Amino acid sequence: xxxxxxTEKDVSLKTPKARKAxxxxxxxxLLLRSKTGTLGLVIVLAMVGMAVFADMIAPFNPxxxxxxxxxxxxxxxxxxxxxxxxxxxxxxxxxxxxxxxxSRVSLLVGISAVVLAGAIGLFLGLLAGFYGKWIDTVIxxxxxxxxxxxxxxxxxxxxxxxxxxxxxxxxxLGGTTWVVYARMVRGETLSVKERDYVRSARAVGAxxxxxxxxxxxxxxxxxxxxxxxxxxxxxxILESSLSFLGLGIQSPDVSWGLMLSDGREYLATSWWxxxxxxxxxxxxxxxxxxxxxxxxxxxxPKMKIK
Amino acid sequence: xxxxLRQILRIIPVLFxxxxxxxxxxxxxxxxxxxxLPETATExxxxxxxxxxxxxxxxxxxxxxxxxxxVTGDFGESFRYNQPALxxxxxxxxASLELAFFSMIIAIIISIPLGVLSAIKRNSFIDLFITGGxxxxxxxxxxxxxxxxxxxxxxxxxVLPVSGTGSIYHLILPAITLGTAxxxxxxxxxxxxxxxxxxxxxxxxxxSKGLIEAIVVNKHALRNALIPVVTIMALQTATLIGxxxxxxxxxxxxxxGQLLIQAVNLRDMAVVQAATFVIAILxxxxxxxxxxxxxxxxxxxxYD
Numbered sequence: 116x117x118x119x120x121x122t123e124k125d126v127s128l129k130t131p132k133a134r135k136a137x138x139x140x141x142x143x144x145l146l147l148r149s150k151t152g153t154l155g156l157v158i159v160l161a162m163v164g165m166a167v168f169a170d171m172i173a174p175f176n177p178x179x180x181x182x183x184x185x186x187x188x189x190x191x192x193x194x195x196x197x198x199x200x201x202x203x204x205x206x207x208x209x210x211x212x213x214x215x216x217x218s219r220v221s222l223l224v225g226i227s228a229v230v231l232a233g234a235i236g237l238f239l240g241l242l243a244g245f246y247g248k249w250i251d252t253v254i255x256x257x258x259x260x261x262x263x264x265x266x267x268x269x270x271x272x273x274x275x276x277x278x279x280x281x282x283x284x285x286x287x288l289g290g291t292t293w294v295v296y297a298r299m300v301r302g303e304t305l306s307v308k309e310r311d312y313v314r315s316a317r318a319v320g321a322x323x324x325x326x327x328x329x330x331x332x333x334x335x336x337x338x339x340x341x342x343x344x345x346x347x348x349x350x351x352i353l354e355s356s357l358s359f360l361g362l363g364i365q366s367p368d369v370s371w372g373l374m375l376s377d378g379r380e381y382l383a384t385s386w387w388x389x390x391x392x393x394x395x396x397x398x399x400x401x402x403x404x405x406x407x408x409x410x411x412x413x414x415x416p417k418m419k420i421k
Numbered sequence: 422x423x424x425x426l427r428q429i430l431r432i433i434p435v436l437f438x439x440x441x442x443x444x445x446x447x448x449x450x451x452x453x454x455x456x457x458l459p460e461t462a463t464e465x466x467x468x469x470x471x472x473x474x475x476x477x478x479x480x481x482x483x484x485x486x487x488x489x490x491x492v493t494g495d496f497g498e499s500f501r502y503n504q505p506a507l508x509x510x511x512x513x514x515x516a517s518l519e520l521a522f523f524s525m526i527i528a529i530i531i532s533i534p535l536g537v538l539s540a541i542k543r544n545s546f547i548d549l550f551i552t553g554g555x556x557x558x559x560x561x562x563x564x565x566x567x568x569x570x571x572x573x574x575x576x577x578x579x580v581l582p583v584s585g586t587g588s589i590y591h592l593i594l595p596a597i598t599l600g601t602a603x604x605x606x607x608x609x610x611x612x613x614x615x616x617x618x619x620x621x622x623x624x625x626x627x628x629s630k631g632l633i634e635a636i637v638v639n640k641h642a643l644r645n646a647l648i649p650v651v652t653i654m655a656l657q658t659a660t661l662i663g664x665x666x667x668x669x670x671x672x673x674x675x676x677x678g679q680l681l682i683q684a685v686n687l688r689d690m691a692v693v694q695a696a697t698f699v700i701a702i703l704x705x706x707x708x709x710x711x712x713x714x715x716x717x718x719x720x721x722x723x724y725d
Contacts, residue, residue: 264659267663276447379568389569393565397560
């Protein structure tokens with residue numbers, strides 16, 4: 116009897132919250148109430164749109180070199196050519212087109228690496244939190260080990276051994292950033308596991324998979340989405356850093372980080388080559404952070420206190 | 422004492438797992454011989470090296486040999502410098518520590534006043550400005566900030582050197598670059614830590630006693646607010662050292678980071694491994710230090 120009332124109590128506690136969030140216009144209202152959230156969403160949607168329709172938007176082929184029009188300044192600067200709005204780089208390639216096409220790599224790598232890392236982290240975090248004992252010890256010591264080495268260093272080792280490519284980069288990023296999710300999922304699992312409705316489910320004889328799926332996952336999912344969103348931003352910065360160091364995306368593929376490393380060589384004469392890709396990265400990351408912070412406020416009000 | 426001992430015992434499995442991860446990465450995923458030799462090596466060179474490294478032995482035997490070498494600090498020889506890898510790394514370490522130290526100083530100088538200011542002027546224009554700046558600092562790739570600083574101060578105004586080392590002026594731009602990244606994170610933390618403390622009972626008591634606000638903020642609030650910040654600062658070591666890797670490359674700062682990136686490009690794996698372990702030990706060491714200072718600063722905290 117006792118367990119039953121506890122379960123009912125929990126259900127009754129959950130219902131009003133569920134109703135509150137379920138209104139269709141509630142989301143839009145909540146979003147518009149937050150200026151930064153709206154701005155974040157607009158930026159992110161613009162970036163996604165830019166990546167998807169890059170071929171149509173880009174005025175030039177981003178890989179096409181043009182020796183005559185080398186290092187042209189942006190259109191509004193003296194000596195600029197109105198055809199090349201943001202100027203050209205050392206090989207005469209149009210910077211605007213390269214910035215547009217470069218969004219593809221950033222978002223592709225950012226999102227795939229987060230999906231991969233999230234999957235690994237979710238699985239191992241659940242395993243550690245739910246089963247505890249030696250499994251927990253092994254997984255958490257591994258997490259500690261990863262945390263003792265800066266992310267970028269781990270990736271450097273992987274890229275040094277396997278050699279740089281788009282796939283290696285996604286695996287390297289996913290294979291090192293999973294620890295964040297593992298820690299969070301483990302912590303939440305530990306606390307949810309001891310709640311009465313989980314105990315009662317277990318008492319009724321529910322299998323582990325069912326308990327995890329029905330009781331634990333729904334409690335984790337909002338924190339997980341928030342962390343994953345914010346990690347897309349971190350991953351994009353890591354990707355650009357690796358490409359900047361020459362260990363990420365390789366030419367002729369276009370990446371903002373790679374453009375920055377070209378731009379650094381021509382700083383003395385042509386400021387625009389290194390300026391615009393950096394603005395593109397900063398804007399994208401800013402949009403994702405705004406969106407992530409807004410998601411945190413909406414999905415998980417208790418995280419805001421932290 | 423018991424606490425210290427327990428923490429040190431916890432470090433051992435961590436170092437052990439790191440060694441295993443690095444071993445697996447270097448020995449199993451790639452061909453270690455071609456990784457260790459320059460690309461010009463002949464087949465015979467490879468066969469000889471394979472024999473002399475004991476690569477024909479079973480994997481677990483290799484791992485224990487490897488582990489034995491690590492414990493004695495033997496990471497092998499760098500093929501580029503023809504010197505023991507560890508000594509090359511340690512030679513470069515002071516430059517990196519110098520950069521990291523000054524970056525931390527800059528981060529502290531920026532973040533404490535800004536964090537406190539935005540907390541006491543909560544929701545004002547100043548607060549908005551400071552928190553906005555902190556978010557921007559987080560969103561900007563650090564190496565790009567470095568490039569922009571070079572552009573402004575070295576190229577445009579020509580007041581500071583572009584790169585290299587030798588004088589205090591060479592240190593300014595890289596330290597500001599790296600310091601800003603840390604400051605962005607710390608400002609946010611100090612702000613929220615201050616806000617929490619300012620809402621405490623004893624602050625209200627202090628105010629109702631008629632103390633002037635400056636004393637309340639400085640003596641009562643800030644000192645307590647800095648306790649968690651000290652810990653977080655030490656926990657930022659991984660970020661800080663990760664940051665030196667790229668910042669050193671941007672500014673050609675002759676530290677461990679620059680060495681490591683070069684080693685990765687040349688696939689000089691002995692140096693890569695040595696640097697990895699040195700960095701891991703630095704990070705673990707400062708985390709331990711963080712735990713200890715935290716206990717010292719706030720005796721209420723007891724770990725069990």
